[in-house]
Amino acid sequence: MYRIRFHGRGGQGMKTASRILGSAFFAEGFEVQDAPRYGAERRGAPIFAYVRAARAPINERGIIRRPDLVIVADDTLVPVPASGVLAGIEARTVLLINSTADAATWQQRLNIRSPVFTLPASADVEDRAELPYIGATCAGAAARLMGVLSRDALAGAIRDELAALGPEIIERNLENALEAWDSMQAHAGLVSEGDMTGATDYGRPDWAELPFESARLAAPTVYAAANSVEVRTGLWRTLRPVIDHEKCNRCWWVCSTFCPDGAIDVGEDGTPEIDYEHCKGCMICVAQCPPHAIGAMPEQQAQQAEAGGAQS
Amino acid sequence: MSRTLMTGNAAAAWGARLARADYVPAFPITPQTEIIETLAGWIDSGEMPGRLVTLESEHSMITAAGGAAATGVRVFSATSSQGLLYGMEMLYTVAGWRAPFVLVNVSRGLASPITLESDHNDIMAARDCGFLQLHCATCQEVLDSILLAYRLAEDSRVRLPVIVNLDGFYLSFTREPVETPAAEAAADFIGRYDPQNVRFRASTPESQAVAVLGGSPYSYFRYETHLAALNGLAVYGELQAEFRETFGRDHPAVEAYHAADAEYLFVMLGSFATKAREAVDRLREAGHAVGLLRPRLLRPFPAETLRGLLDGRRAVAVIDQNLSMGMGGVLHGELLAALYGHAGAPPVVASFIGGLGGRDISAEEFYEIAAELQRSAEAGRCPPPRLLYTRDELREIRKLQAIAQVEREELKGTR
Numbered sequence: 001m002y003r004i005r006f007h008g009r010g011g012q013g014m015k016t017a018s019r020i021l022g023s024a025f026f027a028e029g030f031e032v033q034d035a036p037r038y039g040a041e042r043r044g045a046p047i048f049a050y051v052r053a054a055r056a057p058i059n060e061r062g063i064i065r066r067p068d069l070v071i072v073a074d075d076t077l078v079p080v081p082a083s084g085v086l087a088g089i090e091a092r093t094v095l096l097i098n099s100t101a102d103a104a105t106w107q108q109r110l111n112i113r114s115p116v117f118t119l120p121a122s123a124d125v126e127d128r129a130e131l132p133y134i135g136a137t138c139a140g141a142a143a144r145l146m147g148v149l150s151r152d153a154l155a156g157a158i159r160d161e162l163a164a165l166g167p168e169i170i171e172r173n174l175e176n177a178l179e180a181w182d183s184m185q186a187h188a189g190l191v192s193e194g195d196m197t198g199a200t201d202y203g204r205p206d207w208a209e210l211p212f213e214s215a216r217l218a219a220p221t222v223y224a225a226a227n228s229v230e231v232r233t234g235l236w237r238t239l240r241p242v243i244d245h246e247k248c249n250r251c252w253w254v255c256s257t258f259c260p261d262g263a264i265d266v267g268e269d270g271t272p273e274i275d276y277e278h279c280k281g282c283m284i285c286v287a288q289c290p291p292h293a294i295g296a297m298p299e300q301q302a303q304q305a306e307a308g309g310a311q312s
Numbered sequence: 313m314s315r316t317l318m319t320g321n322a323a324a325a326w327g328a329r330l331a332r333a334d335y336v337p338a339f340p341i342t343p344q345t346e347i348i349e350t351l352a353g354w355i356d357s358g359e360m361p362g363r364l365v366t367l368e369s370e371h372s373m374i375t376a377a378g379g380a381a382a383t384g385v386r387v388f389s390a391t392s393s394q395g396l397l398y399g400m401e402m403l404y405t406v407a408g409w410r411a412p413f414v415l416v417n418v419s420r421g422l423a424s425p426i427t428l429e430s431d432h433n434d435i436m437a438a439r440d441c442g443f444l445q446l447h448c449a450t451c452q453e454v455l456d457s458i459l460l461a462y463r464l465a466e467d468s469r470v471r472l473p474v475i476v477n478l479d480g481f482y483l484s485f486t487r488e489p490v491e492t493p494a495a496e497a498a499a500d501f502i503g504r505y506d507p508q509n510v511r512f513r514a515s516t517p518e519s520q521a522v523a524v525l526g527g528s529p530y531s532y533f534r535y536e537t538h539l540a541a542l543n544g545l546a547v548y549g550e551l552q553a554e555f556r557e558t559f560g561r562d563h564p565a566v567e568a569y570h571a572a573d574a575e576y577l578f579v580m581l582g583s584f585a586t587k588a589r590e591a592v593d594r595l596r597e598a599g600h601a602v603g604l605l606r607p608r609l610l611r612p613f614p615a616e617t618l619r620g621l622l623d624g625r626r627a628v629a630v631i632d633q634n635l636s637m638g639m640g641g642v643l644h645g646e647l648l649a650a651l652y653g654h655a656g657a658p659p660v661v662a663s664f665i666g667g668l669g670g671r672d673i674s675a676e677e678f679y680e681i682a683a684e685l686q687r688s689a690e691a692g693r694c695p696p697p698r699l700l701y702t703r704d705e706l707r708e709i710r711k712l713q714a715i716a717q718v719e720r721e722e723l724k725g726t727r
Contacts, residue, residue, distance in 0.1 A: 061583060
């Protein structure tokens with residue numbers, strides 16, 4: 001059985017990528033299971049999706065513990081523990097990372113022997129939650145690494161899965177996916193089918209006897225008042241709204257009311273200030289601002305500018 | 313008939329469409345919403361006739377479903393978890409109306425703490441309400457079970473609403489190959505809805521209500537509902553045989569996997585049972601006589617079938633994906649009730665709780681459960697119930713508690 005895991009951020013199309021790969025397998029006569037996994041839906045949060053494909057009906061379900069191939073659409077996820085990118089990676093697991101850093105760098109950074117390939121990430125991406133065509137690109141490269149999927153099956157899967165988006169968008173996705181397919185030519189078939197852990201020589205589960213603990217410890221309640229402010233939801237932001245105070249006409253009620261997170265504070269003179277600790281970058285204020293005084297800036301670029309500013 | 317990749321939610325929507333549901337009262341909740349969104353899309357585009365109405369709560373939604381069913385139209389609805397519980401008062405109420413309809417529940421664990429992921433405490437809470445229950449392990453079963461559920465609900469020997477249960481995420485959002493019957497074949501199988509005891513005719517207004525009763529007459533109606541539910545066992549048997557002949561797929565009241573010669577059996581409900589199937593395959597390769605029983609029908613409870621299938625076995629592990637606080641696994645208790653006093657009952661019927669809030673049950677855990685059964689059978693005593701949890705998981709909790717403790721101390725300092 002093939003077991004493949006896609007990691008990305010909400011909005012990057014990893015669910016679609018898993019479906020493209022799943023449909024390509026299905027078109028080639030495989031039994032398939034594909035599914036996304038996420039918590040409360042939010043753009044920019046780590047999500048993953050997985051694909052299983054086999055010649056026989058699939059009974060395994062849920063998370064893939066020992067993947068054959070791991071695809072990472074956004075390299076900023078690698079060090080995020082909650083994203084579980086590195087979970088269960090063995091020497092035979094192939095890694096495909098969309099990154100500006102090269103494969104050797106990743107092998108060295110992570111101290112792994114697994115084969116690593118990179119998709120050249122575009123440096124001038126505006127919004128990381130919308131890396132253009134990254135889903136199709138990842139699916140295209142992954143399909144080639146399998147070695148058992150034809151170019152036609154990949155193209156057919158893209159046409160099926162993106163049918164609702166219209167011919168123009170499909171064509172652009174196809175171009176990117178097939179280019180990624182071609183780029184993996186030399187490594188076709190590198191990903192191999194892993195085994196299921198057998199029932200003779202398995203690691204016994206280390207079961208714990210749960211002790212009783214007082215409700216002071218064992219109730220899932222949060223007692224501290226107003227502590228949601230401690231959760232820096234600003235970390236989810238991929239685009240940053242920036243107020244041009246020259247253009248701002250102090251109609252403070254508009255932006256501060258439309259902000260769904262209450263992340264726009266208003267000074268006594270009506271000057272709005274964005275709370276970047278908590279602004280999730282939804283860009284509603286950008287859309288609502290009557291004098292168009294709020295612009296959008298890629299978060300990475302904004303952070304680089306800040307870092308640069310601090311050095312100089 | 314076409315075979316395509318489809319989520320459990322899409323399969324549920326297809327079931328309702330092929331059953332030609334006339335009326336869909338709806339209220340959104342994760343992980344079910346995709347079902348009503350799909351139906352809304354089809355009804356809006358004219359691909360599916362019928363009406364979909366969003367209500368202001370699940371309580372109203374179940375009321376509307378029962379009310380519409382009582383006018384003699386075919387009704388479909390869907391909910392999950394907290395939504396099922398919010399509608400609980402009306403689940404009991406409408407079942408007593410004896411107006412058949414089908415409700416899908418996408419299983420999701422209950423608060424508190426809050427979770428989006430799957431377990432069976434929601435559907436178990438609806439165990440005693442009078443709805444019959446079908447539990448699915450695959451997306452294919454979801455579609456097929458909805459067709460079967462309408463026939464079961466509408467049968468004159470039953471006339472009760474039916475819940476079709478599927479697991480959140482593990483089926484709801486998971487695509488698998490699903491054969492969709494041709495619309496005509498499904499329509500032939502399911503037939504036209506015969507309102508029988510319920511009716512409403514245009515221009516002949518009529519008042520319908522239920523009586524306020526106590527004691528003896530009250531008992532009569534409750535007993536009749538119970539007898540109707542029990543009839544479901546035989547009716548389901550007939551229907552599933554007809555379904556198998558028509559569509560070539562077998563959905564017995566209890567799935568028996570490698571059970572014929574098994575000395576040890578896993579017993580579990582829902583999609584996690586396919587993980588048990590996989591474990592059975594590996595255990596068989598390793599030479600262990602292990603099998604799986606999976607009740608698809610939970611209400612009525614197929615006690616006689618289970619007694620027959622468990623006759624003379626050495627040991628059984630009931631793996632409950634639910635927990636009755638202060639008691640244990642619900643299915644474990646029900647199986648013991650079915651087996652008590654039966655001469656061939658297995659001497660060991662062990663209880664394992666796992667898969668709460670979507671927690672995985674690993675292959676290794678299935679292997680170890682099988683090993684525990686063998687040890688218990690040899691020792692001739694039943695092991696105490698086990699709450700599946702590893703030391704690693706407990707360490708993770710200790711880390712979180714340590715962080716919480718530090719924060720608590722910090723907060724004390726600031727006040």
